[in-house]
Amino acid sequence: MTTDGQRHWTDVYQNRATDAVSWYQADPHLSLALIQKAVPETTAAVLDVGAGGSVLVDRLLDAGYSDISVLDIAAPALAQAKARLGGRASKVRWYEADVTAFTPPQQYDLWHDRAAFHFLTEDAAQQRYVAHLRAALKPGGALVIATFAVGGPEKCSGLDIVQYDTMRMQTVLGSAFILREHHEENHETPGGSIQKFAYFLFRYQP
Numbered sequence: 001m002t003t004d005g006q007r008h009w010t011d012v013y014q015n016r017a018t019d020a021v022s023w024y025q026a027d028p029h030l031s032l033a034l035i036q037k038a039v040p041e042t043t044a045a046v047l048d049v050g051a052g053g054s055v056l057v058d059r060l061l062d063a064g065y066s067d068i069s070v071l072d073i074a075a076p077a078l079a080q081a082k083a084r085l086g087g088r089a090s091k092v093r094w095y096e097a098d099v100t101a102f103t104p105p106q107q108y109d110l111w112h113d114r115a116a117f118h119f120l121t122e123d124a125a126q127q128r129y130v131a132h133l134r135a136a137l138k139p140g141g142a143l144v145i146a147t148f149a150v151g152g153p154e155k156c157s158g159l160d161i162v163q164y165d166t167m168r169m170q171t172v173l174g175s176a177f178i179l180r181e182h183h184e185e186n187h188e189t190p191g192g193s194i195q196k197f198a199y200f201l202f203r204y205q206p
Contacts, residue, residue, distance in 0.1 A: 005073060005098065005119075017047055028056045031114055032063070033143060034201050038142035038180075044109035046137065049099050050116030061088055069093040071102060095106040100128040104136035106120040110188060111143050118147035118161045126172050134163075135205065136174070143177060145169070149184055152196035155196060164198055177202040 035046065042064040048056055051070045056163050060068050063166050068091070074094050082089040095102065099116050111133055120126045137143065147164040148156070157162060162168075166182050181201040 003038075012119060016143075026055070028054065028059060028114070031112060031146065032059050034144045034159065034181065034183075035110060035112060036063065038144060038201055038203075039110045041109075043070070044067070044140075045106065046103075046110045046112065047071060047108045049111060049113040051081065052077040052115055052116070056112070057081060057092055058088075061091060064117070066091070069095065069106075069108070071095040071097055073098050094141060097155055099132065100114075100125055102132055102136075107138045107141075108136050109138055109141050111141070112145075113143075114146040117145055118130050118164065119156070119159055119164055120153065121160050130173060133171060133173075134204070137204045139204065139206055141204045143173075143204060144199070145202070146185075146199040147151070149196040149198035152198075159202055164199075164200075166200070169198075169200055173202065176204060176206045178205055 012089075015070050032114065033127055039046065043066060045062060046065055047052065047069045048060075051072050052074070057068060057070050068083065070078065070092055072098070078094050082094065085092070099113075100120070103111040117126075117129060119131055133143065147169070148161050150163045150165050152163055153161065154163070166179060170177070170179060179200060179202055183199040185197045185199060187197050188194055
């Protein structure tokens with residue numbers, strides 16, 4: 001995303017509470033379950049991309065994970081998460097960055113994304129994302145990625161999105177990513193509507 005994207009998401013998180021945005025989950029159970037299945041060792045290095053104010057970081061800390069990094073393009077989103085965690089925020093590495101321009105400071109055992117990838121509507125942006133993903137993941141590492149599914153929303157937060165099924169996701173990621181699991185979830189928004197999500201667990205085998 002560009003500076004316009006950063007401005008958009010900064011405005012969103014400055015003007016709306018974390019639990020009022022449509023993608024909010026009080027219990028990110030499927031993300032957590034897939035992460036724990038893919039990297040059961042709590043010393044695994046985990047990066048949550050486009051995290052916003054998600055409580056997934058809280059749940060990972062609760063589960064004993066000790067090497068957690070959180071990335072988002074909007075500073076207010078990170079500030080909300082840090083404020084909620086209080087003293088536990090110091091146990092997490094925080095990065096304010098556009099994922100398509102993020103230089104990973106380390107390699108990770110697992111990359112999680114439930115919020116960013118489906119907003120990348122141009123091929124060039126998708127390929128930049130994949131290049132940074134490949135640089136960030138250790139060989140044999142895991143990718144847990146969730147997007148709007150086919151039949152789900154066509155826009156989110158006023159922005160166009162891309163819907164994914166397994167074939168489309170595999171095509172974009174490339175053959176180095178081996179699909180292990182695929183799930184669909186009907187997410188109920190705080191406003192009571194239903195959004196169809198697709199979750200994918202891949203293993204990175206370059």
